[in-house]
Amino acid sequence: MPSALRLLLLEDQENDALLLLHELERIGYEVTWERVESRDAMLAALARTEWDVIISDFAMPQFSAHEALTACKEHAYEIPFIIVSGTIDEEAAVDSLRLGADDFITKSRLARLGPAIARSRRDFGERRARRAAEARLRQAQKMEVVGQLAGGVAHDFNNLLGVILGYGELLMKHLAGDDASTSRLAQILKAASRGASLTRQLLAFSRQQPLEAKPLDLNSIVTGMEPMLRRLISEDIQIVTVLDERLHRVKADPTQVEQVLMNLAVNARDAMSAGGRLTIETGNVELGDSYLATHPDAKPGPFAMLAISDSGHGMDAETLSHVFEPFYTTKEQGKGTGLGLATVYGIVRQSAGHVEVYSEPGRGTTFKVYLPRTQEVGAVGALPEVLQGRRGGSETVVLVEDEPPVRSMIHELLEEGGYTVVDGDSPEASVAAAEAHSGPIHLVLTDLVMPRIGGGEAAARILRVHSGAKVLYMSGYANAAAGHQGGLPEGHAFVQKPFSLEVLLRKVREVLDVAE
Numbered sequence: 253m254p255s256a257l258r259l260l261l262l263e264d265q266e267n268d269a270l271l272l273l274h275e276l277e278r279i280g281y282e283v284t285w286e287r288v289e290s291r292d293a294m295l296a297a298l299a300r301t302e303w304d305v306i307i308s309d310f311a312m313p314q315f316s317a318h319e320a321l322t323a324c325k326e327h328a329y330e331i332p333f334i335i336v337s338g339t340i341d342e343e344a345a346v347d348s349l350r351l352g353a354d355d356f357i358t359k360s361r362l363a364r365l366g367p368a369i370a371r372s373r374r375d376f377g378e379r380r381a382r383r384a385a386e387a388r389l390r391q392a393q394k395m396e397v398v399g400q401l402a403g404g405v406a407h408d409f410n411n412l413l414g415v416i417l418g419y420g421e422l423l424m425k426h427l428a429g430d431d432a433s434t435s436r437l438a439q440i441l442k443a444a445s446r447g448a449s450l451t452r453q454l455l456a457f458s459r460q461q462p463l464e465a466k467p468l469d470l471n472s473i474v475t476g477m478e479p480m481l482r483r484l485i486s487e488d489i490q491i492v493t494v495l496d497e498r499l500h501r502v503k504a505d506p507t508q509v510e511q512v513l514m515n516l517a518v519n520a521r522d523a524m525s526a527g528g529r530l531t532i533e534t535g536n537v538e539l540g541d542s543y544l545a546t547h548p549d550a551k552p553g554p555f556a557m558l559a560i561s562d563s564g565h566g567m568d569a570e571t572l573s574h575v576f577e578p579f580y581t582t583k584e585q586g587k588g589t590g591l592g593l594a595t596v597y598g599i600v601r602q603s604a605g606h607v608e609v610y611s612e613p614g615r616g617t618t619f620k621v622y623l624p625r626t627q628e629v630g631a632v633g634a635l636p637e638v639l640q641g642r643r644g645g646s647e648t649v650v651l652v653e654d655e656p657p658v659r660s661m662i663h664e665l666l667e668e669g670g671y672t673v674v675d676g677d678s679p680e681a682s683v684a685a686a687e688a689h690s691g692p693i694h695l696v697l698t699d700l701v702m703p704r705i706g707g708g709e710a711a712a713r714i715l716r717v718h719s720g721a722k723v724l725y726m727s728g729y730a731n732a733a734a735g736h737q738g739g740l741p742e743g744h745a746f747v748q749k750p751f752s753l754e755v756l757l758r759k760v761r762e763v764l765d766v767a768e
Contacts, residue, residue: 257369259285260297260331262308262320268359272307272336279366290314291323298329305369310337310344310356321351330380332372336365411655414749416444418661421753422668445752465503465603467628470534470558471495473509478532481517488527496535500556500625508599509558509623515596516560516619523564523617533559537622539606550606555622562618567611575609596621644669644757647694647764650686650721651675652710654702658749662697662756669757679705686714693718695764700727700746711744724763726751 257276263269269287276283286301288294289312297303306324308317317335324331335348335356345356354372357364420441427434474493482491513532520530537557544550567575576597596619600607604624611617649671653659659675666673674689676682679702686693696714700707711723723744747759 255281257281257283258302258304259283260294260301260303260306261285261287262289262294262306262312262315262317263287264289264309264312264314268309271359272362272365275362275365276369281366281369291319294320295323295327298324298327298331303331304373305332305334307334307336310335310348317348317353318351321348321353325352330376332369332376334365334368334372336362411658411749413444414751415657415661417441417752418665420444422664425668425753465505467501467503467626468506468509469499469501470509470556470623471497471499473506473513474532474534474558477510477513481514484514485517485521485530486527489521489524490529492529492531494531494533498536499534500536500554501628502556502603502623503626503628504603504605504623505599508603512596512599512621513558513560515593516621519593519619520560520562520564520617523562523566525564528563528616530563531559531561533557533561535559536625539622547606547608550622551604551624554625555605556625558621558623560619560621561616563616566613566615566617567609568613572609572611576607644671645761645764646670646672648672648674648689648692649695649697649760650682650689650693650714652679652682652696652698652702652707654679654699654704665753665756666697666760668753669760671760679710683710683713687717689718693721695760696721696723697760698723698725700725722763722766724760 259276261269261272263272266287273283273285286297288297291314294315306320308320310317317333317337321333324333333353335353336359337356338359348356354375355368357368420437424434424437424441427437474495478491478493485491517530517532524530535557537555539547539550539552539555541552544552576593597607600621600623606622608620608622609617610620649666651659651662651666651673652675653662656677663673663675674682674685674693676685679699683705686696693714696711698707698710702710707725707727711725715721715723724747725744726747726749745759745763747756751759
């Protein structure tokens with residue numbers, strides 16, 4: 253069966269052009285071609301059509317192969333380029349290769365033309381794949397650096413917002429309900445809560461938020477969220493689900509996977525302002541060497557795929573190159589923070605997965621999320637029921653926190669809930685105070701990541717003296733999560749900074765009330 257070949261021919265002699273075409277047809281090519289004789293005609297043809305190869309005479313009355321190669325380079329046209337000439341000396345041949353020609357052939361040896369085309373097209377494909385892989389690697393490295401910066405900024409802001417929220421709630425409890433200050437304080441707390449939400453998204457992007465990974469079925473996630481998505485998506489958008497019944501299980505944080513699906517669905521909705529079709533699909537995928545050759549940031553092996561496709565306006569190459577960067581958005585002012593897709597990227601990468609996007613202007617967009625398969629088959633355990641009544645208590649809590657303003661604020665929140673608090677002016681001092689405490693210690697509340705002593709070490713030292721104490725970790729910058737799935741010592745609970753008085757007291761009560 254003939255092989256299709258789109259040929260742009262730079263040749264001033266019609267007979268020589270026909271000779272070339274005859275040779276190509278003889279060796280099995282079905283040629284679609286156009287002949288040009290000038291620079292302007294060549295550039296017009298390149299702008300109008302995508303070509304597989306350029307074959308050029310070395311010298312023509314109005315044009316030359318060297319001029320053609322220079323023009324292609326100036327206009328960033330990368331196409332296999334072969335020179336075919338009656339005669340060509342060695343110096344001219346070397347100059348041609350230096351300018352970017354793939355090969356040169358004399359018209360008396362056209363038998364070399366077929367192999368030369370095959371080789372140049374193969375080499376061109378390999379160069380393009382290598383450049384694409386290098387570009388993806390550079391993008392992954394850039395995202396890594398941006399993620400480290402975002403995580404550090406989020407950590408500092410979490411501590412500041414935690415102080416604002418904590419003291420703000422304490423003030424709110426003691427202000428008169430109809431006082432004008434109450435309304436103003438409520439706006440402060442609302443803004444602080446919004447800031448806390450943004451920092452959580454930054455932590456997700458930077459892969460520094462703790463995960464509670466467990467075996468789960470992506471089909472169940474999709475099925476469980478479908479009713480909510482149908483309420484969220486406008487009525488003029490059709491939602492279609494195509495779920496693989498033999499889908500592999502994955503190990504991931506179900507809440508975070510739900511957030512990924514939600515963010516991608518909302519992004520798809522916003523791309524279809526005039527209505528359209530949203531398709532959610534799952535399937536089993538094996539990522540092998542051919543995929544890794546163009547996606548160097550991915551890992552090989554069996555994956556479960558979650559794909560979200562829309563029929564919206566699509567994205568151009570420039571937008572695609574920035575799509576996962578935090579605060580990058582094409583939406584108008586006030587319509588988005590630019591953190592939705594950055595959050596998706598961070599969650600998937602922290603879950604040892606890979607996310608890919610394909611889009612063309614006017615042809616919609618597809619996001620594919622690959623999460624590694626797990627052999628674990630246990631059902632997802634039910635979360636402990638949060639007590640709706642009693643939130644405070646009278647137990648003794650050791651507080652270990654390295655930031656003095658944050659420690660003072662949490663100390664007051666715990667005392668507001670009726671707890672006795674044991675702490676010191678540094679993490680080491682808090683541990684020493686706990687070790688010297690003669691009465692019972694019921695709970696150790698410790699930051700997870702601190703400069704001189706980690707939360708795990710602090711808790712272990714206290715538990716050696718007070719073995720019956722329970723442990724609750726807290727952090728807004730769970731750096732350990734990047735290197736250890738979940739980031740927490742086995743069997744202990746976690747509360748995300750910044751937290752409200754309500755959230756902290758409920759979590760403390762929940763941990764204390766869990767049966768041994």
